[in-house]
Amino acid sequence: MHMQRRGLYAILLIGILAGSVIPAGAVQTAPAPGEHTTSIGCNTTGDLPAWADGMFNGTISRAGEVTGDVTGYVKLGRTSQRGFFSGTWNTETGQGRARGFFYGMLLVGQITISGGSLSVPLLGILQSDASRFSVRLLSPPGRQLQVSGVRHASFLPKPDGPYDIGTTTMHLVDRDREERFTDDPADSREIMLQFWYPAANSNDDRAAYMDPETFDWLKHESPIPLFWIPDGGYTSAMPHAVRNAPPVPGETFPVLLFSHGYDGVREIYTSLVEELVSHGYIVAAVQHPYVAGVTVFPDGRVVEHQPAPADPGEAEAYFEMAFDSVTGDIDFVLDCLPGMDIPLQASFDLDRVGIYGHSFGGGASAAACNRDDRVLAGAALDGYFYSDVVENGSKKPFLSLLADGHFERDASLQQMWNRTQSDIYMATAAGAAHYSYTDVGLLLTHVAPLIPRHAVGFGSIEPRRLIEIANAYTLAFFDAYLKEQPLDALLNLAGQYPEVTFDYK
Template identity: 30%
Template structure:
């Protein structure tokens, strides 16, 4: 099965990931309809498709991510790590499990080289092909999306909390770049991982390109229950990935040259879609993670019955899809099991990919979100995601007041506080 087709089928199988599932029957969780794919867009009309056979327009300019708002400049390094204790769960013949990790960090102003690339051209090509956009957006245009972190910049002095980020299923780590840069600009070290064989394409430093074998596995399952079981293993497998990553960042022989800038006693994790499920699974498996955020992800791997040992957790999702009593009952169950400080926020007019870079990139490329409920502007999507996630980590890892999390505010009328 071609990688793009398998990824499409796998994404179609992810019911509640989009937060648009039908109401649950009394017998259990609903089947999951297709979520809107990131950038799986309705392209704006082009000259090539207009009557009269006019010439196709020039290729669009590469998008630019919104500038981070914090006081720090940002740097970025990349790590390629091998866990010799575990075979790859999707392709055991490939050998040990490997991770490709972007590290964003507070940097000294004016240091470092050029801004780093958003993703490689091949990663962009595979992502566009999976979304059916290969003839709409050139791969080099998407790959050259302009971010703001500078390569190999000198780190700012001091020690900083660490935030781990995990992307959605079938989605590259690049889609969380804007959030990573924002957190780094506000004084966090941020480690965003690509989980091999769980994305449309991951290009390794040696030139190998790994496509989505996990998508093949999901697509091959005979029914929804079997698909959910595989997706649960994605979340728990990522928990093992992040425990290994923590060892390599905070252990006695760290893999990162600036590891001394990390405060190992202040660690949080956030994820989008299944990455949000992975945040809870990582907290359940590894006591070193002090706080977590799930951005619109179904808990395929359930929240532990005993909760998370009183550690704080934020659930940030679409409205109404991830509201109380909506189609994704895993959020109701997870909420009841959380036994520490917690918030359940939903965002009006949002879509599954509101919490990623997709709205900003799609808007600049003239690509409309196919989800009719996702009418929130790119600017508001970015502001809400950055503001609430940062406020949560400021409160949980730094002990700072976070009035934004106390209740509704006139400045953010789209954000609803749920208290079932």
């Protein structure tokens, strides 16, 4: 009895340290004995359970000889080195389930043998990196078993489209445009541009989520500083894109520009980009220096956000300049796309161009729709709108995804809606806040699970659900207007998401 209690306490302790809760329904049905055919290659195309952050598979070996296989799912804790697992094992002599926790190099749990009530403790020494794992089992004793394989887990939701994803960055200088945020008239406007694109299957390592300078901004200087995030916590976000992966050969794809929010950075919208790319879009995300929270150039220069002056009159002039700079960046990228000397350029379908953005970038997206005939449709994630768009409405099909209550308190948005003559759509998710339309709520779920999200500006809606909603509406909208797919897919989404209030005209 005392031994059982100690075992239970050990498992509970590991669970607390891992920052994970055993998810309901996190049990798999074991395969028939002897059907172990798993090879070393993670099946990332299957559907994940709602509770899981990723999956794993591998082989069981004894004295160097493969005797079976394992497969299952992972729920991460505060980092990718701690969390919960649930899976099945299968050998020629039996099969069953395995579940438990991992914390650094320690793995603790239990093995259940199918067809009986026997459960035995599981204890192992774990070695892992971003994509591979190896466990030397200490218990059950005397078996000398080794389990090794691959895993694919992330704080960010797994895209469910048919395409793998690549990403690459570019540094662009607009020699024809003076940098208005500096005092030197010789300074030209510079931007960073990140592409995400459908990629040929690649086994290379996935791209990093962000660089240390950007994480330092997120932790200490962002509009909602997240100082409680552990150092290096961003490394567990693990985007699903492979850096500089070769593009899908022989195909072209519609191009979507993306513009981040005021005092934001492109990286915190990764989950709102990768899903669209997995369904056959190229996304070009513009980083707007001085308007962005921080911009890191390839030569190591770090450009910090330049905030608005406190004086109301000066602040108004500042925001006009900032908006002109952002929309000018978008114009510049549109001008550059046809002549870019990169392999990816052959994949651009520049007859099908759209744009979307968050907050300030959502307003810039609407402005691009009105000022540039190359842009066919646009969308805003809780956008704020200015100038011509407010006065005349959108001249192109436009989708607004809103925070709860935004429409009711924003007279400019109401005027834009009323004056738009083209197709316009509005979706409001109950419990969504302005910053819900970023990855940050997803990170908080892991790194600060005890802090109420609504108390720090991220709304009451579950972050993965909000990202799923935003991606579903954005994808269906651009599919309709850039790929000429049936509009019914967009109009019927309300049946799948009852928490969304949807309107159009």
